[in-house]
Amino acid sequence: TGGVTTIDPGYKNTGSCVSGITFLDGEKGILRYRGYSIEELAEKADFLEVAYLLIFGDLPTTAELDKFHADIKKHAVVDDDVKKILDAFPKSAHPMGVLSSLTSALTAFNPSSVNVESEEEMYNAIVRILGKFPILVAWTMRKKLGLPLYYGDSSLGYVENILKMMFKQPNEDKYTQNPILVNALDKLLILHADHEQNCSTSTVRIVGSSHAGLFASLSAGISALWGPLHGGANQAVLEMLEAIKEDGGDTKKYMGKAKDKADPFRLMGFGHRVYKNFDPRAKIIKVAADEVLGDLGVQDPILDIAKGLEKEALEDQYFVDRKLYPNVDFYSGIIYRAMGIPVDMFTVMFALGRLPGWIAQWREMRLRKEPIGRPRQVYIGENERAFKAIADR
Numbered sequence: 001t002g003g004v005t006t007i008d009p010g011y012k013n014t015g016s017c018v019s020g021i022t023f024l025d026g027e028k029g030i031l032r033y034r035g036y037s038i039e040e041l042a043e044k045a046d047f048l049e050v051a052y053l054l055i056f057g058d059l060p061t062t063a064e065l066d067k068f069h070a071d072i073k074k075h076a077v078v079d080d081d082v083k084k085i086l087d088a089f090p091k092s093a094h095p096m097g098v099l100s101s102l103t104s105a106l107t108a109f110n111p112s113s114v115n116v117e118s119e120e121e122m123y124n125a126i127v128r129i130l131g132k133f134p135i136l137v138a139w140t141m142r143k144k145l146g147l148p149l150y151y152g153d154s155s156l157g158y159v160e161n162i163l164k165m166m167f168k169q170p171n172e173d174k175y176t177q178n179p180i181l182v183n184a185l186d187k188l189l190i191l192h193a194d195h196e197q198n199c200s201t202s203t204v205r206i207v208g209s210s211h212a213g214l215f216a217s218l219s220a221g222i223s224a225l226w227g228p229l230h231g232g233a234n235q236a237v238l239e240m241l242e243a244i245k246e247d248g249g250d251t252k253k254y255m256g257k258a259k260d261k262a263d264p265f266r267l268m269g270f271g272h273r274v275y276k277n278f279d280p281r282a283k284i285i286k287v288a289a290d291e292v293l294g295d296l297g298v299q300d301p302i303l304d305i306a307k308g309l310e311k312e313a314l315e316d317q318y319f320v321d322r323k324l325y326p327n328v329d330f331y332s333g334i335i336y337r338a339m340g341i342p343v344d345m346f347t348v349m350f351a352l353g354r355l356p357g358w359i360a361q362w363r364e365m366r367l368r369k370e371p372i373g374r375p376r377q378v379y380i381g382e383n384e385r386a387f388k389a390i391a392d393r
């Protein structure tokens with residue numbers, strides 16, 4: 001039931017992974033965090049509650065959640081020298097490269113986060129990064145936009161405070177207390193929070209398995225997520241939809257390109273390594289996109305183009321034969337854009353959502369005292385041969 005198996009205590013980490021955090025069934029399109037369905041969590045929980053669930057295994061009581069948030073707030077500040085590192089980047093730097101660098105740099109200012117052996121030491125490193133990471137996200141965006149860097153307001157909720165840090169203007173604050181935006185971001189972050197052993201999570205686990213610190217492991221995961229075949233797809237989807245719009249909405253041309261083996265173009269936001277059915281997150285985000293744009297009174301032709309493309313693909317034999325459905329990245333960028341988030345910040349928002357999942361997976365691996373990750377290979381190279389002097393080659 002739900003893939004639960006007992007693990008032989010002698011289990012050795014040979015590259016495949018055993019985890020009790022997230023269950024997904026690619027054929028049935030099922031996704032559960034610690035046994036709770038993504039549909040229920042997206043509807044009924046908030047992001048910090050889901051972060052607690054993923055990391056510690058159970059939904060928190062009010063007292064547990066309040067303490068968790070209070071401990072996080074204690075660390076919602078970064079060393080002022082981090083601003084000097086941020087300033088050293090050109091405005092043209094991609095925010096994922098900035099975020100990965102700043103996350104790794106945090107190690108220098110938080111040395112206690114490196115050699116963690118006890119649950120308490122791990123907890124301290126975890127609340128530190130949950131306090132500091134949203135600041136890095138907000139400052140990365142504001143640096144790019146040439147805006148002053150702000151801290152948030154500790155009286156606000158976790159997600160509301162993130163919006164405040166991202167969008168506060170010197171003389172106005174239109175984003176705080178806007179429930180539409182807070183709820184939209186909360187839901188998106190929940191839907192991105194974990195996804196079993198995807199590329200970036202596997203990266204965090206394998207880097208963490210060498211006992212490199214949590215922040216260094218997360219920095220590696222951010223770099224892996226950056227790729228357009230992974231989290232970078234949410235930016236690539238919007239760029240593709242924009243190109244189709246500029247092309248007069250010619251979706252058939254892009255469908256043709258996606259099927260042309262001679263053309264490296266892929267329909268971004270479609271397909272998945274595991275889901276061979278609808279990505280359950282895409283279903284929820286598609287509905288949320290309609291709701292959020294409606295609530296914000298935003299008419300975005302890009303959403304209509306996306307829906308048209310989805311309809312065409314779901315009726316196209318090439319896509320049907322290959323079980324290519326919209327994935328989590330297909331509609332998410334439409335909401336981010338409606339919220340005023342720059343397109344090259346979309347994957348940073350994915351990282352913000354995935355942070356608790358990465359942390360949960362790192363903690364599970366460390367608490368289980370797993371050996372260093374060491375995937376094996378199938379050797380297909382040369383058999384042994386004798387060296388030949390260069391004069392004889």
Ligand code: SDX
Nearest residue numbers: 195198229230231233258266267268269270271272273322
């Ligand atoms: C994420 O793993 C995770 O859980 C990731 C993620 C998470 O939450 O962490 O879910 C987040 O990364 C979602 C994926 C975002 N990436 C994209 O949307 C980029 C576009 N998608 C593709 O590049 C692709 O679908 C991948 C990378 C997602 C999967 O790539 P695979 O494993 O190579 O795809 P496949 O082997 O299943 O492909 C089978 C066939 C191939 O054609 P044939 O050789 O059989 O003729 O389908 C084709 C592929 O060429 N194909 C596509 C396609 N995806 C696969 N053709 C056109 N457009 C596409 N998007």
